[in-house]
Amino acid sequence: MLPARLLALSSTLAMAIVPLNGALAQSGELNLYSSRHYDTDERLYSDFEEQTGIKIKRIEDGADVLIERMSAEGANSPADVLITVDAGRLFKADDAGLLQPVSSDTLNERVPEALRHPDGNWYGFSKRARVIFYDKNDVSDPPATYQDLADPKYKGMICARSSSNIYMISLLASIIANEGEEAAQKWAQGLKDNLARDPQGGDTDQLRAVASGECDIALSNTYYFARALGGSVDGLTGQTDDIAVVFPNQDTTGTHVNISGAGVAANAPNKENAILFLEYLASDSAQKYFAEGNNEYPVVEGVAMASPLTEMTPEGGFKADELNLSALGENQAAAVQIYDRVGYK
């Protein structure tokens, strides 16, 4: 027996789906290519199956492996939906012709315009911010903007990951879109000149390096810090009190955000089910599970975020960069060239 609150959520969802699609009981299956693997996902998928009668068949692997696999399978691909992270990666899948446009009033109403492809080739279903962390004991005048990270006063203080990483590429792509290539190159050069060590490791490693004192300032996505607040992350949990967070560019362009998102596969054998699934992901109850799985921000307004994320987010929220995320893909190649030109590893 489900708790009353969850039952209420389920019935709300059923009501939301029925009028849009005509019938509660759909049949058939949905082949989901997903790079997700979170505990709350079981509930995310089983709720959909119960509501619609559609059976989800999951193929889970790394994002790049899934994209290659879809390319290799071509017109015979069984994939109906691809779920992955970062608009830059969704751009790559779309650029390879692996996704198709979807027209849905539900999706257009519920997913903010900046967080979806202009033609509906992909949609964001949760949001992460790329923010600045610093050691409270060592930094009295922390950077307030991404641009500040290139200020010589932070020389030898900053840790960031490699330019081959999609998060670093997408961040630079956003700077290109907002300020142009020349300013973006100056920024990349300045960031490189301020590094405490060669770019290396993942986002958690940047945070660990602040905790251990190897650097004073680091760039990381929000959920890596939230993970340390809510669970147990080696080298970080227990030391988070000394680390403060800055949501950059609050007085200018807003903080750089990115998404976890999904699109309907170009050759989806079950296209109707695929669209139904994307609409489901935008429902209040699915938003909660989808975002909580990785301590991300729901994209639908009014859906609560997980408590570790609440703890680190300014009360009343933060101003996000409203640049359409498709710009990240469009400026991807230019971003990679800039990192190469300035010798950022």
Ligand SMILES: [Fe+2]
């Ligand atoms: Fe990540």
